Amino acid sequence: MGLKFEFEIKENNEDAKYFQIYSHIRDLILNGALPGGSKLPSIRILSKDLNVNTLTVINAYKMLEKDKLVYKKEGSGTYVLPRDKELIIDDGMFYFEPGEREFGYSYGEDVIDFTSSAPDPGLFPIKDFKKVMDKVLEEDGASAFMYHTSTGYLPLRKALRDYSKSYEIECSEEDIYIVSGAQQGIDIIAKATVKNGDYIFVESPTYSGAVAVFKSRGAKIIGVPLLSDGPGLKELERLVRQFRPSLFYAMPNFQNPTGYTYSERKKKYLLLLAKKYDFMILEDDYAGDLSYTKKDAMPLKVFDLDNRVIYIKSFSKVFMPGLRLAYLIVPEGIRSKTADAKIATDISSSGLMQRVLCNYIKDGILERHTKYLKKELAIRYLEMVRAIRKHIRGGSLIEPKGGLNLWVKLPMGVTSDKLYKRCLQKKVVISPGVFYNRDDMGLFHIRLSFSGVSVEEIWEGVSVIGLEIEDIKSELSN
């Protein structure tokens, strides 16, 4: 007994037919609708049902097999693979070639860079910063340069407690820990909570900088396939029961790299699972402020009634990366371990910067600047979406309506690593999906960040990408 597929092949859809079949079945598997062990319809029957050539179905099944979603039993048919060990991400270090690409690396003046999710330096509030800095140096003097308490400068922790309230997060200053950027926050939480051999869940695709941290502590990483409204719930619960993770690292709003936002239902269900199966969630709210609609994105932490969520918020995106400051909201049970981990990591964050940020928040400059930044980034976002719709023909895109990144599905046959290399020669830099996920999803997607480029660069750069895609396509059909 196979199962009936209720979907239609669209003749005018630009995805080739076999890719439509592949995508549809893939989503069913990842959503949990097709559990491990399910038998797929035979090639003969499916091709008849869908009115396509048998070769089309064969190609679709081949792709599913390559994704390790299904397997063939000789003489019996094709089955959904029970998913376990093969989910382990065993290569989570940075995929950048040494020397070629690292944070802070500049490709030069004449390069259009769609890889940086830091804001355009033209948007940095340098003047405000200098004013606040002068005030701090004058008023605080030498105290600003002593060691500061590892948990953070108390007036800043209080200011962040109030700031969190504006995002509907209720917490006390005791819950708040200052760290030197979100990456350090992840590292410190890993030190406080992750032991050798633990299973850690991450979204797939995800930010490789987090995976690197967990792997460095000897954890086993399980990638939970991400759909456009969050992980498939059945699949997620199945994986949780199987692996019993200690931690789930998630970016529920405007996820990196996909831009996807979890539905509120999925946010709440994830919290239920965390309680039921006793794991913590590390919420990296790296861009939650940046909603370009009237509706704000709600942090998972808002719904966290059982203290399951460790919350990280960076100021690299809404202020300046060079500030190197972020904060954690830490549930009581792991506070003292977190404090110890911070000391072992770098003793304390820069007191001078903490005092500057504190004044910056208290004087209302951060709020004003965030508003300004959102307006500026919304313009770039809209232009970017338009440029992609116009120039990347046959590609597709789920519009995130917020954040810093767009996750573009490439037209059939065009692979992200090839496109990356081609564009680089034309002085346009993109992030190939393989940086975030090594299966077919990564291979057929690119991440385009729009926050570090001007509107002119957006149109020029995306048209270059579009031309390269057309070139690759025409080479494929020859």
Next chain:
Amino acid sequence: MGLKFEFEIKENNEDAKYFQIYSHIRDLILNGALPGGSKLPSIRILSKDLNVNTLTVINAYKMLEKDKLVYKKEGSGTYVLPRDKELIIDDGMFYFEPGEREFGYSYGEDVIDFTSSAPDPGLFPIKDFKKVMDKVLEEDGASAFMYHTSTGYLPLRKALRDYSKSYEIECSEEDIYIVSGAQQGIDIIAKATVKNGDYIFVESPTYSGAVAVFKSRGAKIIGVPLLSDGPGLKELERLVRQFRPSLFYAMPNFQNPTGYTYSERKKKYLLLLAKKYDFMILEDDYAGDLSYTKKDAMPLKVFDLDNRVIYIKSFSKVFMPGLRLAYLIVPEGIRSKTADAKIATDISSSGLMQRVLCNYIKDGILERHTKYLKKELAIRYLEMVRAIRKHIRGGSLIEPKGGLNLWVKLPMGVTSDKLYKRCLQKKVVISPGVFYNRDDMGLFHIRLSFSGVSVEEIWEGVSVIGLEIEDIKSELSN
């Protein structure tokens, strides 16, 4: 067949006789002169040889037993213990009581604090700093606030290459990595080189912040007993053969907490051992600049012909802790792992601070400031030694002639934890030896840092410590 002890009990020595016997035999064991399995002279013979009461020898042997240096075989005698598992430091986290003491914690205005090894804030070069900062903000503007390359701001790396030359260390800018303070340097090197289950050697006593890092990575920590001119060489080689460490964390100049400096012979021998037994040495040169004699302390790195030394130098002590900057000199073989570890740790250090430090070094201000600081600290050092000699009667001290700390042996029977609590009540804070070492050495020593206190505070504070010691002594004799 025992062995003959060639030493004399000094009647006018303020240490009790049994403590003299204990100290002498302890040194012989730790120096390697008495290997594991050696039989000590019988109590009867030794008391006769030394012309002391048998009870005196019994007490000395009891202390050695408590230190786990010797053991008694029933009906046979006392033997030197083959030293292995019991050397593992299994409790390397911070011994501070939560909330009571952490980096940056201030005990209040009216407290004399001998625990901080950061310089007196009155010595911070705030005016110079502000001048350089203004220059950077004006000239570099927004670039100072972007992500910087993880390895560090190149002009700073070049400046540090030249700076290192002034300490006779030859290296290229490629060898230099900028990190956010020495603690982070230790953490990054641990990430790059330490695996779960590795044996790591540290000096005993040592800086607990380093032990915490290694333990957090699942390493087993072996404390190598430190003598006033470095580890006992025979003992060290024996331990190396037994445990095959991957890394030795060492502070060969003005060690923390003891202030001891390795002899040049021991520095060179340590390097030979590292080559012979294939381990790396992490040299934490936290205070090497601060020699108060005409002779500069030579970093181990100067003698490192086989690239066995990873060198860490902080600017917290000679500049300001609030700068949060240090640098590593990294042998080629572990460079790419170190770069990956830095990214996973916090992506990059503050670009603004790196630029400020860079200008500060290039303009010769650091050199000038270090000279000034040395002069100021030398005064405090000399006053501190005098105050201790005067007020801590029956204590003893090996004068380090440099650095930031004095390691004071307390008079017989006075324990460091008790003294710590007593002094705290009198608003004088000291570091009890048990923070650094949990055997009798820790119990009978205190660390006094003199860099964060004025000359007046030194005399006032040390006299309080002296009075408390006298009180404890008189309680003991009642």
